[in-house]
Amino acid sequence: MKYLQFFAMLMGILSISINTAGQRNTEGTITPKMLDQIKQSVDYNSNTKALINAISNDDIQKLALNRANEGKVDMYFSNRVNTKGITDQKSSGRCWLYTGLNVMRIQVIERNEMEGFELSQTYPFFWDQLEKANLFLEGIIQTADKPLDDKRVDWLLKNPIGDGGQWTGVVDIIEKYGLVPADIMPDNKNTESTRWMSRLLRRKLREQAIDLRLMQANGEKIKALQQQKVEMLGEIYRILVLSLGEPPAEFNWRYKKTNGDITTLTSYTPMSFYKDFVAVDLTDYVMFMNDPSREFNKLYEIDYDRHMYEGRNWLYINLPADDIKAFAKNSILGNEAMYFSCDVGKQLNRDKGTLDVNNYNYDDLFGVQFGMDKAERIQTFESGSSHGMALVAVDLDEHGNTRKWLLENSWGAKAGYNGFLVMTEAWFNEYMFRLVIRKKYVAEDILKILDTEPILLPPWDPMFAPEE
Numbered sequence: 001m002k003y004l005q006f007f008a009m010l011m012g013i014l015s016i017s018i019n020t021a022g023q024r025n026t027e028g029t030i031t032p033k034m035l036d037q038i039k040q041s042v043d044y045n046s047n048t049k050a051l052i053n054a055i056s057n058d059d060i061q062k063l064a065l066n067r068a069n070e071g072k073v074d075m076y077f078s079n080r081v082n083t084k085g086i087t088d089q090k091s092s093g094r095c096w097l098y099t100g101l102n103v104m105r106i107q108v109i110e111r112n113e114m115e116g117f118e119l120s121q122t123y124p125f126f127w128d129q130l131e132k133a134n135l136f137l138e139g140i141i142q143t144a145d146k147p148l149d150d151k152r153v154d155w156l157l158k159n160p161i162g163d164g165g166q167w168t169g170v171v172d173i174i175e176k177y178g179l180v181p182a183d184i185m186p187d188n189k190n191t192e193s194t195r196w197m198s199r200l201l202r203r204k205l206r207e208q209a210i211d212l213r214l215m216q217a218n219g220e221k222i223k224a225l226q227q228q229k230v231e232m233l234g235e236i237y238r239i240l241v242l243s244l245g246e247p248p249a250e251f252n253w254r255y256k257k258t259n260g261d262i263t264t265l266t267s268y269t270p271m272s273f274y275k276d277f278v279a280v281d282l283t284d285y286v287m288f289m290n291d292p293s294r295e296f297n298k299l300y301e302i303d304y305d306r307h308m309y310e311g312r313n314w315l316y317i318n319l320p321a322d323d324i325k326a327f328a329k330n331s332i333l334g335n336e337a338m339y340f341s342c343d344v345g346k347q348l349n350r351d352k353g354t355l356d357v358n359n360y361n362y363d364d365l366f367g368v369q370f371g372m373d374k375a376e377r378i379q380t381f382e383s384g385s386s387h388g389m390a391l392v393a394v395d396l397d398e399h400g401n402t403r404k405w406l407l408e409n410s411w412g413a414k415a416g417y418n419g420f421l422v423m424t425e426a427w428f429n430e431y432m433f434r435l436v437i438r439k440k441y442v443a444e445d446i447l448k449i450l451d452t453e454p455i456l457l458p459p460w461d462p463m464f465a466p467e468e
Contacts, residue, residue, distance in 0.1 A: 051365075064360040066361045072358075073404065079333055079393060079395075080394075081392040083392055085118065086418070095164075099390055100171075101124075102408060104119065106337050106390070107280055108277070110335075113259070114257060115256055119180075120182045120185040121191065123177075123247055125163070131176075135311075137205070139152075141225045141226060144212055144213050145216060155460050161198065162198060167285075169308075175282065178275075180251060185248060250269045253268060287314070287315065289434055290433060291375075292320075292373075293379050295318070296318050296319055300316055302456075302457045302458075314464075321432060323446070330442075337408070338391040339436035340391040340432070341386075342423075342434075343385065347431070354423075355424065355431070357424070358426075374429075383431065385433035388434075390407065391405060391406075392407065403424075404423060
């Protein structure tokens with residue numbers, strides 16, 4: 001009987017669909033007449049035929065390379081932060097973590113007179129993944145009574161976990177779990193290539209989400225769901241330990257100084273190492289954004305854009321690019337690098353290591369104008385923050401005006417310009433998004449904005465775009 005009822009219901013739905021389809025408005029369809037008009041946009045002359053042959057048989061970016069722009073960007077900088085070594089995130093989306101740690105390690109190397117040094121990216125990444133899993137499951141518990149097509153539930157299930165992130169995650173994870181040197185918990189296959197581990201974590205978390213929602217539907221209270229969550233996190237922890245190794249609770253470590261001396265072997269916990277040896281106050285920084293689609297000189301917060309349940313949402317002051325540049329220049333002159341994020345894929349010449357709006361000319365190649373400004377690109381999801389790097393140098397002219405900037409990347413020493421990317425002024429204006437800078441380099445009137453009530457944006461806002 002149930003099958004007959006289901007079949008009758010299905011036939012009714014099909015009948016409604018057929019009737020509805022028969023009444024559709026066809027004014028928007030591509031008719032033969034409209035197609036003839038569209039086809040007139042292509043004149044099949046000899047130039048067009050040559051372009052078809054070239055573009056269909058080669059890489060579009062190579063063909064769009066603007067030879068007239070060659071040699072216009074040099075690699076010299078008037079002011080540069082002292083840096084040592086280039087890191088490599090390999091096939092992972094941990095640039096946010098590399099960038100935050102690279103900004104810190106520059107200070108650690110100089111203060112402790114070290115030949116070289118690298119903080120473990122695997123150690124904080126382990127805790128980042130566990131905390132993100134807990135954040136997701138708590139979100140599922142809090143929305144368990146809502147339908148699957150609820151906007152927040154839909155967003156959660158599409159974004160259960162990932163290896164990307166941003167500055168507030170760096171701060172929260174380190175302040176809770178501390179740090180260790182890279183040789184204490186080095187990278188392995190699954191941190192260098194996070195794809196499979198991330199896939200399995202997402203699969204398991206979505207499965208756990210369904211189980212939690214079923215518990216709620218069956219009348220279980222929130223307390224019971226949260227008790228079940230603890231067992232679920234045990235499964236996540238097991239995947240992480242088997243994939244990344246167990247994080248050390250304590251360790252012994254020493255290093256070689258620039259004068260050749262070997263320091264005394266010292267016992268640390270990750271937290272004592274962070275507080276006593278790294279000793280960088282992560283609360284003494286402010287984050288800026290350049291988003292011309294919204295009002296400047298306002299404080300914004302993105303809901304759920306954080307790495308842990310009790311952590312801080314991404315909070316930033318929206319400023320014009322020129323104001324951000326002025327503060328960035330102050331920091332470099334003070335020999336302090338900054339956390340910088342941008343839409344790195346736009347107009348990037350990987351071979352030369354340059355970021356310049358004139359690197360590629362797609363307009364002339366296709367005879368089609370690509371004309372959106374930065375605000376329009378943000379509003380349509382065409383552009384967003386996709387990669388984090390350390391901003392380490394600025395080139396000033398004789399009047400103190402900025403010409404270009406230097407970014408320490410985490411793609412290895414062979415990528416770009418010896419591991420660095422050179423960014424022009426025009427590119428900074430168009431594709432820079434976030435900058436994290438020590439407060440002492442920022443004007444007092446700007447810092448006062450931090451005391452105002454932030455404008456809360458939803459997690460599906462275009463600005464929610466964790467770096468990879």
